[in-house]
Amino acid sequence: MSLKIVVVGNGMVGHKLLEQLADQPGVDITVLCEEPRPAYDRVHLSEYFSGKSAEDLSLVAPGFFDNPAIALKLNAKAVAIDTAGKVVTTADGERIAYDKLVLATGSYPFVPPVPGRDRPGCLVYRTIEDLEAMTQWGAKSRVGVVIGGGLLGLECAKALKDMGLATHVVEFAPRLMTVQVDDMGGKLLRRKIEALGVTVHTQKNTTEIVDGAGMGVGGRHKMVFADGSVLETDMVVFSAGIRPRDELARSGGLKMGERGGIVVDNFCRTSDPNVYAIGECALWEGRIFGLVAPGYDMARTVAAHLSQSRVANPESRVPAFEGADMSTRLKLLGVDVASIGDAQGATPGSLNYLFSDEVAGHYKKLVVSSDKKTLLGAVLVGEANDYGSLLQLALNRIPLPEHPEDLILPAREGGSKGGIGVDLLPDAAMICSCNNVTKGALCGAIGEGATTIGAIKKCTKAATSCGGCGPLVKQVLDAELKKAGVTVLNHLCEHFAHSRQEMFHLIKVGQLKTFDAVLLAHGKGRGCDICKPAVGSILASAWNEHVLKPKHQSVQDTNDYYLANLQKDGTYSVVPRIPGGEITPEKLIVIGRVAQRFNLYTKITGGQRIDLFGARVEQLPLIWKDLVDAGFESGHAYGKALRTVKSCVGSTWCRYGVQDSVHMAIRIEERYRGLRSPHKIKMAVSGCTRECAEAQGKDVGVIATEKGWNLYVGGNGGMKPRHADLLATDLDDETLIRYIDRFLMLYIRTGDRLQRTSTWMDNIEGGLDYVKKAVCEDSLGIAGELEIEMQKLVDTYECEWKKAINTPETLKRFRHFVNSQEPDQNIQFVDERGQIRPLSRLEKKLEENA
Amino acid sequence: MTHAPKWTYVCRLDDIVPNAGVCAKVGDKQVAVFRLVSPAGEEEGIYAIDNHDPRSGANVLSRGIVGDVSGEIVVASPVYKNHFCLRSGRCLEDDVWSVAPYPVRVSEDGMILVKEA
Numbered sequence: 001m002s003l004k005i006v007v008v009g010n011g012m013v014g015h016k017l018l019e020q021l022a023d024q025p026g027v028d029i030t031v032l033c034e035e036p037r038p039a040y041d042r043v044h045l046s047e048y049f050s051g052k053s054a055e056d057l058s059l060v061a062p063g064f065f066d067n068p069a070i071a072l073k074l075n076a077k078a079v080a081i082d083t084a085g086k087v088v089t090t091a092d093g094e095r096i097a098y099d100k101l102v103l104a105t106g107s108y109p110f111v112p113p114v115p116g117r118d119r120p121g122c123l124v125y126r127t128i129e130d131l132e133a134m135t136q137w138g139a140k141s142r143v144g145v146v147i148g149g150g151l152l153g154l155e156c157a158k159a160l161k162d163m164g165l166a167t168h169v170v171e172f173a174p175r176l177m178t179v180q181v182d183d184m185g186g187k188l189l190r191r192k193i194e195a196l197g198v199t200v201h202t203q204k205n206t207t208e209i210v211d212g213a214g215m216g217v218g219g220r221h222k223m224v225f226a227d228g229s230v231l232e233t234d235m236v237v238f239s240a241g242i243r244p245r246d247e248l249a250r251s252g253g254l255k256m257g258e259r260g261g262i263v264v265d266n267f268c269r270t271s272d273p274n275v276y277a278i279g280e281c282a283l284w285e286g287r288i289f290g291l292v293a294p295g296y297d298m299a300r301t302v303a304a305h306l307s308q309s310r311v312a313n314p315e316s317r318v319p320a321f322e323g324a325d326m327s328t329r330l331k332l333l334g335v336d337v338a339s340i341g342d343a344q345g346a347t348p349g350s351l352n353y354l355f356s357d358e359v360a361g362h363y364k365k366l367v368v369s370s371d372k373k374t375l376l377g378a379v380l381v382g383e384a385n386d387y388g389s390l391l392q393l394a395l396n397r398i399p400l401p402e403h404p405e406d407l408i409l410p411a412r413e414g415g416s417k418g419g420i421g422v423d424l425l426p427d428a429a430m431i432c433s434c435n436n437v438t439k440g441a442l443c444g445a446i447g448e449g450a451t452t453i454g455a456i457k458k459c460t461k462a463a464t465s466c467g468g469c470g471p472l473v474k475q476v477l478d479a480e481l482k483k484a485g486v487t488v489l490n491h492l493c494e495h496f497a498h499s500r501q502e503m504f505h506l507i508k509v510g511q512l513k514t515f516d517a518v519l520l521a522h523g524k525g526r527g528c529d530i531c532k533p534a535v536g537s538i539l540a541s542a543w544n545e546h547v548l549k550p551k552h553q554s555v556q557d558t559n560d561y562y563l564a565n566l567q568k569d570g571t572y573s574v575v576p577r578i579p580g581g582e583i584t585p586e587k588l589i590v591i592g593r594v595a596q597r598f599n600l601y602t603k604i605t606g607g608q609r610i611d612l613f614g615a616r617v618e619q620l621p622l623i624w625k626d627l628v629d630a631g632f633e634s635g636h637a638y639g640k641a642l643r644t645v646k647s648c649v650g651s652t653w654c655r656y657g658v659q660d661s662v663h664m665a666i667r668i669e670e671r672y673r674g675l676r677s678p679h680k681i682k683m684a685v686s687g688c689t690r691e692c693a694e695a696q697g698k699d700v701g702v703i704a705t706e707k708g709w710n711l712y713v714g715g716n717g718g719m720k721p722r723h724a725d726l727l728a729t730d731l732d733d734e735t736l737i738r739y740i741d742r743f744l745m746l747y748i749r750t751g752d753r754l755q756r757t758s759t760w761m762d763n764i765e766g767g768l769d770y771v772k773k774a775v776c777e778d779s780l781g782i783a784g785e786l787e788i789e790m791q792k793l794v795d796t797y798e799c800e801w802k803k804a805i806n807t808p809e810t811l812k813r814f815r816h817f818v819n820s821q822e823p824d825q826n827i828q829f830v831d832e833r834g835q836i837r838p839l840s841r842l843e844k845k846l847e848e849n850a
Numbered sequence: 851m852t853h854a855p856k857w858t859y860v861c862r863l864d865d866i867v868p869n870a871g872v873c874a875k876v877g878d879k880q881v882a883v884f885r886l887v888s889p890a891g892e893e894e895g896i897y898a899i900d901n902h903d904p905r906s907g908a909n910v911l912s913r914g915i916v917g918d919v920s921g922e923i924v925v926a927s928p929v930y931k932n933h934f935c936l937r938s939g940r941c942l943e944d945d946v947w948s949v950a951p952y953p954v955r956v957s958e959d960g961m962i963l964v965k966e967a
């Protein structure tokens with residue numbers, strides 16, 4: 001006889017139990033699920049608003065319910081339990097007998113008993129149906145209020161805000177997130193959230209909700225508060241806490257907590273030995289855990305206990321549920337917030353360290369034991385990168401460094417941060433609490449060959465739920481690889497066991513002209529999206545063949561393939577070259593006309609030129625025909641190539657200028673336009689030392705002096721800014737150009753894939769000195785060769801767009817469908833500030849629903 | 851009422867550049883159709899999956915780079931570079947982003963047909 005198990009509730013925790021039981025022999029499981037669909041991911045519920053569908057959120061593996069041992073009943077609510085007869089009754093009157101019953105009924109959103117709370121448009125936030133209702137109301141609202149400033153309330157506020165509503169958060173307590181953060185943290189959080197345009201009202205007790213004055217949109221409801229103030233709104237979402245769903249358990253006479261919740265022991269057994277309760281409906285040592293990880297632990301305990309139910313005293317063989325850590329790290333409305341352990345400092349004798357940086361908007365607090373030896377809790381607001389390490393310190397009671405404050409003080413120049421090395425962690429340290437992965441398990445997986453984050457995620461599931469443990473998982477991986485003596489290879493990818501520099505050499509020496517030839521000679525497999533564009537770029541630098549030639553077509557990134565920059569909605573942007581930022585009024589008018597004709601969004605870029613956005617593939621050649629006819633050329637914004645040569649106005653107009661910077665910038669831009677390289681190249685020319693063109697932030701920067709030009713190289717803005725290094729001073733025009741030729745060609749020959757000149761300079765052996773000698777003193781004896789190579793590239797330049805619009809074969813690719821003239825209907829725009837912008841995914845969804 | 855799924859003409863084999871894709875309208879679906887050719891020049895089959903990239907929400911998979919990851923034939927989305935297995939539509943980075951594969955047929959005179967799912 002198989003063991004008859006009935007599970008009530010197919011939520012996150014109920015489903016985890018099913019997964020644990022699925023391949024146990026001798027069980028016969030019936031699942032009663034009140035909702036119309038099986039288990040889905042409530043933790044990521046709000047991603048529904050950013051485009052995920054109900055199917056995307058499903059937790060059910062394909063084919064899971066084909067298992068003959070599991071019978072799933074949807075829309076089946078259990079209404080009564082007869083513990084004596086061991087029978088559950090459903091709302092349809094069906095009676096189902098059990099040997100063992102598991103209650104996984106979760107919780108429901110608490111709605112305070114405020115008169116008017118049932119008005120249409122007053123909603124809650126827990127199920128997919130709730131979200132559907134929110135989207136529908138959102139579409140016809142301008143103002144939205146969330147009641148409750150806790151973790152869920154703030155998440156909900158983000159959803160309202162993303163729907164474009166004027167959003168308010170109303171909180172009863174004096175601060176936001178009372179449970180997780182302290183007063184100062186709450187204050188900073190509030191400031192940050194208000195800066196995002198969400199209005200926060202604290203210490204507001206709602207007494208009733210009545211008709212609003214603004215009939216219709218803008219003021220459907222009026223909320224009245226105890227202090228006499230009022231707030232008009234179109235929709236209200238209650239997020240004032242959760243309450244366990246224990247009504248079913250009550251019907252069976254099971255023991256309840258004073259304020260609700262089904263009382264369970266360390267094996268999640270209720271007062272009836274044949275009935276278990278797990279997840280948010282269960283009350284363990286007087287506590288309800290409102291997070292998913294403790295629920296999963298309970299599910300694992302019950303599954304183990306059930307599997308031993310035929311042996312005597314299973315308790316001795318099954319790990320008990322031991323409570324759970326409630327630490328959390330979240331991004332609320334884009335603000336990092338984390339709370340660890342005893343965040344409020346409730347432990348007697350505990351001491352606090354506080355750090356607050358009102359300029360950067362960071363607040364950090366450590367709660368340590370009276371002897372300063374162990375970390376008891378922490379609060380982080382605004383920046384929570386150290387969450388993982390601090391959590392480990394607290395959980396594993398690792399002795400604190402001598403100055404615990406170093407853990408939250410920002411690292412200063414030269415000093416290193418007193419954080420913990422992952423090596424200090426014991427193997428039992430829980431790294432990923434969502435998926436129960438310890439440091440030992442990670443190391444095991446790494447030892448067995450999972451040597452990338454992707455592989456680790458796949459085989460251990462670590463870092464695949466909330467993601468909070470991601471940085472720590474990476475640290476463990478790096479530390480283990482280092483221990484194993486693994487050196488990180490600079491191979492291009494799995495298809496080529498060579499660095500980019502070696503590839504450049506092999507291609508040149510072997511006179512290889514196509515990707516297939518390179519692959520046959522030096523690679524294996526078919527290639528991929530990493531090596532194909534990299535080899536394509538080397539072929540272009542080496543032979544300067546048109547990237548559009550059919551034989552090079554399939555190795556180009558979409559940007560190079562369509563000679564335009566792909567945008568998030570599948571449209572492209574168009575950037576004509578404007579050398580040195582100088583443009584005639586006539587040409588400005590042409591750009592304006594083209595933008596009008598094709599209804600494109602226009603913006604001045606950070607590179608002194610104009611970007612036209614929102615072009616569909618089939619429009620690109622038509623747009624470029626107009627531009628080329630008016631004398632414009634491709635700006636190569638799409639390529640790993642020369643971008644812009646920024647220039648200041650220079651000595652022609654400026655009272656301080658000492659050289660004609662515009663003239664030099666145009667000369668340089670026209671010389672190197674179209675040049676393909678390991679990464680993009682940016683340049684600038686300033687007319688005097690005041691440096692208005694920001695040349696020291698560019699790959700190649702030129703600054704005028706009384707006697708000529710100073711040449712700087714290796715500058716970078718962007719993610720990791722780097723000041724350029726001075727390479728040579730007071731150069732005349734011709735020497736300047738010669739030096740730039742040599743510098744660029746050296747970089748193209750030896751740079752790594754996607755390595756800007758800044759990182760190349762930082763990594764090249766011998767550093768600045770080596771480059772200086774090679775360029776200015778010809779220490780390598782190849783200066784002449786480099787100059788000739790560059791001159792060849794300059795001489796063979798042609799405008800890719802001019803060529804494209806005159807090549808019928810190439811034009812064929814500029815259509816969306818191969819078998820229809822229709823455009824892509826998924827591309828949709830609205831007006832904003834007088835121009836188009838793409839509809840967001842949420843807006844598209846709202847339109848479908850309307 | 852159900853319709854028998856029908857085959858839709860996409861284009862001729864040589865309308866697709868080797869190891870590249872095109873987008874076809876098949877019923878009311880957008881389908882990305884790829885032609886695989888070995889480095890030595892042998893035809894290695896036609897594959898079809900959804901053109902819609904669930905991660906970005908844009909209809910662009912036909913514009914991705916074709917290649918292999920550990921031997922599995924894939925296309926990389928041009929937007930966020932996640933990889934889709936051309937045989938099954940499975941997304942290697944996260945199953946959540948997987949798309950549908952479509953049956954393909956090449957007639958003797960080189961016409962490519964895709965069957966509506």
Ligand code: SRM
Nearest residue numbers: 565573604605606607609611637643716717718719720756
């Ligand atoms: C349009 C523009 C922003 C604007 O509206 O002003 C822009 C837009 C993009 N930038 Fe930029 N960057 C633009 C100026 C800059 C600047 C300022 C400058 O050049 O003076 C910088 C910092 C300077 C620098 O690069 O050193 C800049 C640093 C980046 C970076 C970081 C590079 C780095 O080394 O850290 C990236 C990412 C990358 O290249 O990997 C990037 C990447 C991008 C991409 C290509 C991202 C993408 O793949 O979609 C954007 C698409 C452009 C498009 O669709 O047309 N963009 N980007 C600017 C175009 C300038 C132009 O006329 O070509």
Ligand SMILES: Cc1cc2nc3c(=O)[nH]c(=O)nc-3n(C[C@H](O)[C@H](O)[C@H](O)COP(=O)(O)OP(=O)(O)OC[C@H]3O[C@@H](n4cnc5c(N)ncnc54)[C@H](O)[C@@H]3O)c2cc1C
Nearest residue numbers: 009011012013014034042043077078105106279280291292
């Ligand atoms: C928007 C949102 C964001 C969240 N974010 C996080 C987060 O970041 N981190 C975190 O750890 N947790 C988060 N949570 C909490 C987490 O979702 C819950 O802890 C988890 O879902 C609890 O699982 P459960 O199975 O106990 O309950 P549930 O998932 O609620 O499942 C209970 C199921 O039982 C069904 N049921 C109830 N009674 C009956 C009955 N009588 N008959 C049949 N079926 C019944 C219900 O319909 C429901 O489907 C979030 C919750 C929400 C709503």
Ligand code: SF4
Nearest residue numbers: 648654657687688692
């Ligand atoms: S860099 Fe010099 S010349 Fe150029 S604008 Fe500034 S002050 Fe004038």
Ligand code: FES
Nearest residue numbers: 432434465466467
């Ligand atoms: S801790 Fe949440 S995914 Fe690892």
